[in-house]
Amino acid sequence: MDTPTSTDAPALVNTSRTVERLVQGQATSDGAGVKLVRVLTQDLQRRLDPFLMLDAFGTQNPGDYIGGFPDHPHRGFETITYMLEGRMRHRDSAGNEGLLVPGSVQWMTAGRGVIHSEMPEQQEGAMEGFQLWLNLPGKTKMQPPWYRDIASSEIPEWHAEGVTVRVIAGATHGVAGAVQRADTEPLYLDVHLAPGARFEQPLPATHNAFAYVYRGGLAVAGTAVRRGRMAIFANPRPDFSVGATAGAGPDGVVLEAGDEGAKAILIAGRPLREPIAQHGPFVMNTQQELYQAVEDFRAGRLA
Numbered sequence: 001m002d003t004p005t006s007t008d009a010p011a012l013v014n015t016s017r018t019v020e021r022l023v024q025g026q027a028t029s030d031g032a033g034v035k036l037v038r039v040l041t042q043d044l045q046r047r048l049d050p051f052l053m054l055d056a057f058g059t060q061n062p063g064d065y066i067g068g069f070p071d072h073p074h075r076g077f078e079t080i081t082y083m084l085e086g087r088m089r090h091r092d093s094a095g096n097e098g099l100l101v102p103g104s105v106q107w108m109t110a111g112r113g114v115i116h117s118e119m120p121e122q123q124e125g126a127m128e129g130f131q132l133w134l135n136l137p138g139k140t141k142m143q144p145p146w147y148r149d150i151a152s153s154e155i156p157e158w159h160a161e162g163v164t165v166r167v168i169a170g171a172t173h174g175v176a177g178a179v180q181r182a183d184t185e186p187l188y189l190d191v192h193l194a195p196g197a198r199f200e201q202p203l204p205a206t207h208n209a210f211a212y213v214y215r216g217g218l219a220v221a222g223t224a225v226r227r228g229r230m231a232i233f234a235n236p237r238p239d240f241s242v243g244a245t246a247g248a249g250p251d252g253v254v255l256e257a258g259d260e261g262a263k264a265i266l267i268a269g270r271p272l273r274e275p276i277a278q279h280g281p282f283v284m285n286t287q288q289e290l291y292q293a294v295e296d297f298r299a300g301r302l303a
């Protein structure tokens, strides 16, 4: 495959953010015994604010996923499920139903509460994808639930030589993604790179950002990021945007694929900087709000 060059276009990002930390994730199970890797764990919620959780699941073995995720509640945040392989049926207490198929996204805003199930609609074959949890600011945690199924064909793409980027949320190179959010300004890209290809993404300096590599391998500012690793990107110094360094480009990240090429999700967002109180599937600002969530769930007020 040809190696793309960027000599005919000015660099968007002069200096990439560096890799502050590589995270392998923790093998665990959730729902009715679905095996997955929790990549963004609770101890990283402050560092990666406004993101609360990232699970990666990928298996050929039906025993690892067939139990699915039977009815369970959520309150106070959004769940974004991105399927790479397999079929999952969603049903919720707000009356929504949808089928997740390869390449599609389900964006659910739990808001004040929803009870839903996510069940495999297949007996065999591969199941692979991601579920990301995106926090809501306190002022909208109790908004009515919202839900959208986004077909694979509805996800905008940006292409360059050796580069395909699926734009789930936010924007890249002038292509607006399928979903926008004002408070957290999430960027969610699925970046596919041919061997040796390079992708630049400007980022607002205050936004927290990370990438998870699910095929091949990348280098970011000289640090190798292998398959199955999440790279947390260092935020620039607070004075970065002042332009103290002559000729400095905007803040951002540069992903460079190795010899096998790479596929990675690149995620960034504006931190909410609010207290995070979590009890399982409820994420609020205070303990009192958590007690209320549990009480509302027990009393049937989430359905």
Ligand code: FE
Pocket (backbone or CB within 6 Å): 069, 072, 074, 079, 116, 118
């Ligand atoms: Fe759920």
